[in-house]
Amino acid sequence: MTAEEVKAELLANIGRRVRIRYINGTAESVDVHSVDDEGCLHSGPDGVEPAGWWTRFDSITDIKPIGL
Numbered sequence: 195m196t197a198e199e200v201k202a203e204l205l206a207n208i209g210r211r212v213r214i215r216y217i218n219g220t221a222e223s224v225d226v227h228s229v230d231d232e233g234c235l236h237s238g239p240d241g242v243e244p245a246g247w248w249t250r251f252d253s254i255t256d257i258k259p260i261g262l
Contacts, residue, residue: 197251204234204251207259211241214249215256223260 195203204212207226214236215221225237225245233250237243 195254195256200251200254200257201229203257204229207257211260213258213260214254216249217253217255 204226208229209226211223211225213221213223222239223241224239224247225241226234227237227245228235233248233253235245236247236249237245238247
């Protein structure tokens, strides 16, 4: 996915849980809290709070909504 595709997918899923795959191959289920111009603020793995994790769009290779 391009950074713009990642941003669009995250914006469409604010307030929802998604499965994110990172450039290093790791995948996590996180709750998307907000999206800015360079990345997103989200929960820790499996919804662990606080929502203090921030990830750049270019660190994400794939996003899949969970439970839709």
